[in-house]
Amino acid sequence: MTPLLQVDAVSKFYGARVGCADVSFDLYAGEVMGIVGESGSGKSTLLNCLAGHTPPDTGAVRFDTRADGLRDTVTMSEPERRMLGRTDWAFVHQHARDGLRMNVSAGGNVGERLMAVNARHYGDIRGKAIDWLDRVEIAEDRIDDRPTAFSGGMQQRLQIARNLVTGPRLVFMDEPTGGLDVSVQARLLDLLRGLVREMNLSAIIVTHDLAVVRLLADRLMVMKDGHVVETGLTDQVLDDPQHGYTQLLVSSVLQV
Amino acid sequence: MSDYNFAYLDEQTKRMIRRALLKGLAIPGYQVPFASREMPMPYGWGTGGVQVSAAVLTPDDTLKVIDQGADDTTNAVSIRRFFQKTADVAVTDATSQATVIQTRHRIPEQDLRPDQILVYQVPIPEPLRFLEPSEVETRKMHSLEEYGLMHVKLYEDISKHGDISTSYAYPVKVEGRYVMDPSPIPKFDNPKLEMSAIQLFGAGREQRIYAIPPYTQVVSLDFDDYPFQATKADTACGLCGAADSYLDELIVDDAGGRMFMCSDTDYCAGRRRAGCVGAFGVPYAEDVA
Amino acid sequence: MISVENVSKSFVLHNQGAAQIPVMEDASLTVAAGECVALIGASGAGKSTLMRMIYGNYLTASGRIMVGDLDVASATPREVIALRKHTLGYVSQFLRVVPRVATLDVVAEPLLHTGTDRADAHAQAKVLLTRLNIPQRLWSLSPTTFSGGEQQRVNIARGFAFPYPALLLDEPTASLDPTNRETVLAMITEAKARGAAIVGIFHDQAARDAICERSVDVTAFTPQVAA
Numbered sequence: 001m002t003p004l005l006q007v008d009a010v011s012k013f014y015g016a017r018v019g020c021a022d023v024s025f026d027l028y029a030g031e032v033m034g035i036v037g038e039s040g041s042g043k044s045t046l047l048n049c050l051a052g053h054t055p056p057d058t059g060a061v062r063f064d065t066r067a068d069g070l071r072d073t074v075t076m077s078e079p080e081r082r083m084l085g086r087t088d089w090a091f092v093h094q095h096a097r098d099g100l101r102m103n104v105s106a107g108g109n110v111g112e113r114l115m116a117v118n119a120r121h122y123g124d125i126r127g128k129a130i131d132w133l134d135r136v137e138i139a140e141d142r143i144d145d146r147p148t149a150f151s152g153g154m155q156q157r158l159q160i161a162r163n164l165v166t167g168p169r170l171v172f173m174d175e176p177t178g179g180l181d182v183s184v185q186a187r188l189l190d191l192l193r194g195l196v197r198e199m200n201l202s203a204i205i206v207t208h209d210l211a212v213v214r215l216l217a218d219r220l221m222v223m224k225d226g227h228v229v230e231t232g233l234t235d236q237v238l239d240d241p242q243h244g245y246t247q248l249l250v251s252s253v254l255q256v
Numbered sequence: 257m258s259d260y261n262f263a264y265l266d267e268q269t270k271r272m273i274r275r276a277l278l279k280g281l282a283i284p285g286y287q288v289p290f291a292s293r294e295m296p297m298p299y300g301w302g303t304g305g306v307q308v309s310a311a312v313l314t315p316d317d318t319l320k321v322i323d324q325g326a327d328d329t330t331n332a333v334s335i336r337r338f339f340q341k342t343a344d345v346a347v348t349d350a351t352s353q354a355t356v357i358q359t360r361h362r363i364p365e366q367d368l369r370p371d372q373i374l375v376y377q378v379p380i381p382e383p384l385r386f387l388e389p390s391e392v393e394t395r396k397m398h399s400l401e402e403y404g405l406m407h408v409k410l411y412e413d414i415s416k417h418g419d420i421s422t423s424y425a426y427p428v429k430v431e432g433r434y435v436m437d438p439s440p441i442p443k444f445d446n447p448k449l450e451m452s453a454i455q456l457f458g459a460g461r462e463q464r465i466y467a468i469p470p471y472t473q474v475v476s477l478d479f480d481d482y483p484f485q486a487t488k489a490d491t492a493c494g495l496c497g498a499a500d501s502y503l504d505e506l507i508v509d510d511a512g513g514r515m516f517m518c519s520d521t522d523y524c525a526g527r528r529r530a531g532c533v534g535a536f537g538v539p540y541a542e543d544v545a
Numbered sequence: 546m547i548s549v550e551n552v553s554k555s556f557v558l559h560n561q562g563a564a565q566i567p568v569m570e571d572a573s574l575t576v577a578a579g580e581c582v583a584l585i586g587a588s589g590a591g592k593s594t595l596m597r598m599i600y601g602n603y604l605t606a607s608g609r610i611m612v613g614d615l616d617v618a619s620a621t622p623r624e625v626i627a628l629r630k631h632t633l634g635y636v637s638q639f640l641r642v643v644p645r646v647a648t649l650d651v652v653a654e655p656l657l658h659t660g661t662d663r664a665d666a667h668a669q670a671k672v673l674l675t676r677l678n679i680p681q682r683l684w685s686l687s688p689t690t691f692s693g694g695e696q697q698r699v700n701i702a703r704g705f706a707f708p709y710p711a712l713l714l715d716e717p718t719a720s721l722d723p724t725n726r727e728t729v730l731a732m733i734t735e736a737k738a739r740g741a742a743i744v745g746i747f748h749d750q751a752a753r754d755a756i757c758e759r760s761v762d763v764t765a766f767t768p769q770v771a772a
Contacts, residue, residue, distance in 0.1 A: 028623060079400045086404075101408075104387070107415055108408045115411065116404025122414055122479040144415050186644045193643065197658070215643055219622045233601060233622045240603040244559030251560070 002064050004029050004202050005050075005170060010059035012049050018226035019045035023059075025221065025231065029169065032196055032203045034217030034234060036210060036249070042226035043206045044174060050204060051091055051172045052081045063088070063170070086116050090163035094175040096155030099162070100147050106133060106158055107143040113166045132161040136191060153184035157191065164195060171196075171203040177212055189215050210253050214238060222246045263310040263343040269293055273311035273465070277456055280467035285430030286398070287381050292463040302335060302360060303460030305377035309358045312373055312456070313339065318346040320354035325362040325502070325519035332360075351522050361424070363445040365501045365523040368453035370470060376439045378459035381466065383427045383437040403435050406477055420482055429475045430468060438474075444488045444502045449474040493518045494536035496527035546711055546742035547576040547599065552608030552618065553768075554598060568594055572608070572766035578710070581733060581743040583757040586764040592746045593638070595763055596713050599744065600635045601625040612711055630658060635713045636704030640696040642688060648674065648699055649684045655707035666706075673702040677728060694720045705732050712736060714745040718752050730756055 003026035012019035020042035027033055037043045049056040052073055060072045066088070073081055085091070093099035100109055110129040111119070119125050130140050136157040138150075147155050156176065163171065176192065177185040193216060196203055205216055213220055213234055220234040222245065230243040241247045261267065269291075276290040295303040313319065319339055323332040327349045335358060336347050348354050351364045358375040368374060384394045387405050397403065406427055413421045426443040430436050438449055439457060449455070455468040468474065478484040492499040494515040501523055503516040515536050518524035528540040555567035569591050576582045584592040597603040598617075599610055605618035612633050615624055629635070634655070642651050649670050656666035674684060677698040683691065688699045697720050704712070714733070718726045726749075733756050737743060747753045753760065 031623070031626075082400060082402070101387070104408055105412060105415060108412050111411055112404055112408050114404075115407040116402065120407070120480045122411065122481050125411065126415070190643055190645050218626050232604075233625055235602050236604060236622075239597070240556075242557070242604065247558065248560050 001028065002070060003027055004031075004064050005204075006060070006062040006070065007050060008060040008062065010046065010049055010056045010061060012045050012054065012056045018042065020049065020223070020226045023221075023228055027170075027202055027204065029202055030196075030200045031219065032201075032205065032217045034213030034220045035204065035206045035223060036208060036213055036220065037223035038208055038249075040225070041223040043223050045226075046223070047172055047174055047204065047206045051089065052085065053091075086113055087166050088169050090168040090171045092156075092159055092163055092171060092173040092176050094178045096147065096152070096159045099159040100155065102147050105144045105146055106138065106150075109147065109158060109162045110165050113162065117166065128165060129161075132165050133158075135195070136161045137187075151184075153180055153188060156180065156188060160188075160191070160195070164199065164201075167199065169202060171201055173203060173205040173207075175207050175209075176205065177207070177209065185212075192216060210238060210249065222249065260342040262315070263313050263339065264296075265293065265307065265310045269307075270311040273307055276465040277308065277311065277467060280456070280465050281454070281469050283434070284468050284472050285428075285434030285436040285466060287464040287466050289463055290465050292460045295460065296338075297334070299461035300379065302331065302358075302377040304458030304462075304465075305358050305360070305375050305460075306335060306338070306458075307460060308375045308456050308458035308465065309339065309356060310343075312375070313343055313345060313356060315343070315345065317355045318348050318353055320348050320351060320357045320522075321359075322357065322362060322364070322520075322522075323360040324504070325364075326521045328521065349522050349525075351520075361440045361442075362502070362519060363441055363448045363451075365498075365518070365520040366526075368451050370452045372453040374451075374453050374455045376441075376455065376457045378437070378439045378457050378464070379461075381437060381457070381459040381462050381464040383425075383435055398434060401433065403429075406435055407479070410477060410479065410482075414479070414482055420478065420484075423487075426484075427477050429477060431473050432475075435477070436466060436468075442488070442502055443476070443484075444486045446474070446476045446484070447486050489516055491516050492534060493524060493527075494534045496524045496532045496537060497534035498524070498527055498532070546578045546613060547574075547744060548609075548611040549574045549595070549599065550609040550611070552595075552598065552605050552610060554594065554603065554606045555768075567768040569598075569763075569766050570768040572763070574761045576711075576742040576744055578740045578742050579737050580759070581737055581745055581757045583753045583760040584744065584746050585753070585760045585762050590767060591763045593715055595766075596635075596715055596744060596746065600633065600713055601629070602635075632709060633711045633713070634704050634707065634709035636701055636715060636717055638715045638719070640688060640700040644689060645687055647685045648679065648688050648691075651688060651699060652702045652706055655703060659707060670702070670706060673706060674699075676732075677702050678725060694722070694725070697721065698725060701729055701732070705736065708736075708739060708741070710741055712741050712743045714743065716746055716748060718747060718749055726752070 005027040007023060007025050010023045011021045023046055035043045048054040050061055061074050062070045062072050065071050107126060107129040110132050111125040114125050130143060133143060138154060138157055147158055177188055217234045220237045221228050222230040224245045230237055230246045238250055241250050272291060276288045280288045295306055297303060321332045321336040323329040339345055340347055351366055356373045360377045382394055384397060384405055387409055388394050410420050424442045425437055425440040426446055428436055428438055452470050454470060457466045476484040489503045493503060495517050498518055501518045501520060504519045506515050506517060508515050533539055550573055552572045554569040555565055558564045586592055598605050601617045608618060610617040612628060615628055649667055652670035652673060653666040656669060679698055688696050701717055717729055730752060
């Protein structure tokens with residue numbers, strides 16, 4: 001079976017400093033990969049390299065495109081990569097403001113990706129937007145409100161709806177619950193779990209929060225100083241950590 | 257003869273502008289950057305249009321200048337006098353007699369001919385500007401033909417007002433490729449953008465030139481279930497009775513009495529000369545104005 | 546169905562001066578379809594550890610653990626995930642759930658995960674919950690607020706929702722009253738009857754005697770530590 005994403009020896013350096021070094025893994029449809037590490041571990045750098053936001057210095061990021069099979073997105077032309085970013089890929093930012101248009105209504109935000117791939121029927125677009133707002137538990141009567149009128153959790157859920165409306169196959173998430181209240185986090189994680197399962201999504205989630213990966217990720221990569229120090233099944237890495245750093249991370253989590 | 261070079265600008269500047277114009281005509285709807293000069297009028301008063309006119313005028317041309325359709329507003333008069341002084345060209349109010357027409361925010365009612373040039377004054381050339389403030393990003397969107405955002409604007413209109421409420425500067429797609437801002441002409445004028453004359457657009461402050469060659473396809477953006485409609489006030493001109501021209505509304509007394517009249521003064525005058533009389537009008541011969 | 550072959554494990558605590566703790570050496574056992582094998586031994590002898598190794602939750606240092614055709618000890622994460630979905634079920638000692646999810650959805654999840662449609666999955670979940678005496682008024686609530694016994698029964702319902710060919714049960718009858726205990730033993734018997742291979746940890750001798758064909762004492766696999 002072809003992997004959906006094949007990451008091959010991806011590295012990024014900032015002069016002599018290591019952003020991320022020699023990262024390789026395969027991701028299949030329906031799998032969720034968590035990447036954990038503390039600040040400075042290189043996890044966000046890696047995510048940006050994978051999602052096409054920054055070009056890596058070495059390595060390939062091959063994606064199984066619908067039309068041409070496995071293609072290296074690093075060497076793809078920019079228009080192709082941008083098209084991928086609007087259709088098969090999605091990116092959920094830590095701060096909803098980075099992933100939304102704050103001066104456009106919620107319906108417009110959700111509809112934008114549809115209009116970007118030539119949806120031209122207002123009624124249909126609005127109908128889909130309402131459907132998606134409902135799926136992320138935003139009331140229909142908020143469809144014409146701007147995100148500035150939403151709470152942080154609602155903004156984040158709107159960001160998710162906006163990204164998932166075109167049925168992407170791979171979602172990149174950068175600290176999706178960072179900065180949210182604990183109860184709001186729980187709700188969001190629950191929603192993400194449901195959507196990932198329903199839509200058979202693959203996802204790569206970067207976070208420093210081990211509870212998030214336990215809940216959402218099938219597999220886990222632990223990063224330190226730009227290197228992957230341990231990788232495997234999430235529950236195995238968290239319950240039977242092998243590397244000293246992982247053991248330290250796991251034992252540092254406060255039990256409530 | 258004046259102390260100015262013909263039409264104020266030096267020959268090198270005109271050459272630079274002409275190059276930009278040719279490029280604009282070769283790529284209809286594409287915004288060509290140009291080195292906009294300091295003109296003897298402030299930004300926002302038509303410097304882009306003036307520079308384009310200056311570059312295309314020849315001593316044999318006849319110039320007409322209109323502002324919201326009228327020949328006699330302060331701005332139209334100033335610009336017309338400017339070219340009389342610096343280029344000594346013939347000027348006219350009659351659309352049919354002009355070879356170069358500089359306009360602010362309207363297209364003349366009568367059809368233009370292949371030997372005429374229409375020069376538009378443009379405030380903000382970038383149709384995506386209000387939704388995407390970054391110039392780097394809008395340039396990319398144009399080059400990659402990523403225009404989904406344009407429809408977001410129309411979507412927002414419908415969701416707020418029940419209809420596409422954009423009534424002027426209504427965005428169009430030119431020759432199936434570039435999305436363009438036709439300058440703040442009323443949407444009623446959009447269908448006229450497909451014409452036999454050459455159309456040149458100049459934005460002085462923003463330093464952009466764009467163009468539409470004759471017989472180019474220009475389609476106003478819309479949704480399948482909210483098609484574009486070229487609307488105007490649902491009445492006829494009070495002076496000449498025209499039912500098919502764009503109308504200005506005029507308050508005529510302290511009691512709120514109002515009257516509608518053709519925005520295109522030459523068109524209206526022509527109809528009245530031919531004997532047409534509207535509800536508030538008087539026959540032409542008796543009219544002093 | 547399940548075959549543990551010469552398996553060993555030790556823990557290395559890097560942050561405690563790299564202390565090495567060997568916990569298992571040369572462990573072997575087999576479980577055939579329709580059999581229930583009990584793991585016995587003193588507390589801390591390694592019963593749960595062995596069970597977790599079979600499930601892939603703990604890594605195996607050496608040896609093989611065959612579940613069906615897959616060697617869990619050397620399998621890739623993908624293979625283990627697929628195994629846990631379709632083949633190998635695990636009822637842990639304590640219920641661990643995502644907050645906010647209703648009991649009915651918790652129990653239905655293994656079915657939903659393998660493609661059963663929502664209505665069917667919920668119907669089957671309701672049958673199980675009724676059988677385990679979880680009152681209907683609790684079905685729409687999250688089990689995180691339930692009593693220990695109720696939580697354990699929800700845990701068991703979830704473990705038995707999907708007809709796994711192999712099942713691992715860690716103290717399934719602990720914290721249950723006699724009636725519910727009998728129900729769970731009956732469910733295990735039914736699972737055996739349909740051919741499931743079961744490994745169980747029961748501190749309750751009577752339960753062990755009732756449903757397990759054999760017992761395996763894990764103390765036999767404890768490494769001999771030099772005095």
